[in-house]
Amino acid sequence: MSLSPNNKFHSDTDLHKTDCSELNTISRKRRHPASEWSEAIAELSREFKNTLSDWRRDLESSVKGIADNVLSIKSDLAALTQVTSEIKNDIQYLRSEQSVMKQRITELDTKYDDLAREIDDLKNSVQFLGNDQSDLSKKVGECSERMRESTNTQHTVVELVSKIDYLEQTARSCNIEICNVPERRNEDLMSLMTNIGTSIKFSIKPSDIISVKRVPHAVQNNNKPKNIVAKFTSCILRDNILSASRLHKGLNTQQCGISGTSVPIYMHEHLTLKRKKLFRDCREAARIHNYRFLWVKNGTILAREREGAKSFAIRSYQDIARIRSGSEIKQVAADPAN
Template sequence: MNELQTNQKELEKRVLSLESNQSSSGKKNTDQTSDAVSILESKIDSLEQQARQCNLELSNVPEKRGENLLSLIESLGTLINLQIQQRDIISVHRVPHAQPDSTRPKNIVVKVSSRILRDNILSAFRLRKGVMANELGLSNNTKHKIYCNEHLTLNNKKLFRECREKAKKCEFKYVWVKHATILARESDHSPVVAIRSHKDLSKIKPRNAGH
């Protein structure tokens, strides 16, 4: 983790240096500088994502005054038939909304002791095919569904959202995230395509495109 943080700070310094030189250079040099900045920013985002490899993000979990998030995670483990003990949880907290005017509950970020445990929790959650808030005693609404995903960076969340939107328009059946990589599949028998950048969104296209 210390090494990741050191590398990230070094890359951020290089980005600032390139950006400060950009305004005084010619057009050709400016284009080259912009490309270099984009590459470095991508590397920074990649390092930030690596730092989250043991993290989970829970969304649509109703907020309660005086809530005990540690107990909540333990109860969630019981529901998905996977024992999660308090010693397995490094940290757990709610995070501010990206959009301040949002009325949805604040998301919960959970850092667990290992990536293996993180992946096991995700698998167990998906195997159960949904957890409802009322099952945790958080709501009387039997349709209030809780979601559990990998903790993506803001850039990856934006890309994931755009990927889902395009996949819906192009009638792709599946869009999901595995080990911080966005994956899409048109049907049960179609090949899986990886979406790692905005350029890759071109891989998602209508079945009859070009015919």
């Protein structure tokens, strides 16, 4: 192995071996005239100035654009600020409204709770009333049933009263009631009846009379003489005596042989208390409404407004109401003129 130095990197120390002509040639090539350098520098300066001018124009354009953008941004910021202010105001208003709404909701909650309690109370009351109504309905049903029974009972009572009145009147069909005859001690009523028959020119014999007596007044404090009731043997005889008394007209105590002041004597059919009261009320209604004729035949009250008018029967107070209205409710074939 050789220990000689590596010849890869070596320098030639012998400068003299270099060609001087070559050096001169190189030096001549590097030299330039002054005008070329001036022109190069001027060209470079112009290019640099143009470049700077372009940069300045670009920079100014950019700055102007930036300024415009800044102004636009400022305008937008101002508008945004106004919008933001309005939004803040709206938010403040909404907050106040929200506060009011919360308060109202709280009040509504309170009212709702109160209303719920009232509804519960009403439900309880309705339930209570429903129970009461159920009980009341039952009671009303019972009362209705009782009222129906009572109505039926009343109808039955009315019918019974009418039947009793009819039977009582039938039992009096042969009776004559004589009013306003002065009372005397130990008076002879049979002789009185005979004298009355003589006065009306109709013979009344003791055998025609079943009974004759005075009857008490319906009202205890009546100071008038007690009426005399005479019961005859037949209805025909009774009717004939009444017809004779109507034809006689003006019978009085003096004509019948009764001493003292002469007073008129009245004879009519013997009516029950119910029919007497009805007859009194009929006379009052007839007087008010100018009915000229009012009489009793066979226990029935008859009325006629004037001559030639139809006569009708009065059997109840409803018939008196019809008299007051001027209506004739029933024509009766029987007429005292016939």
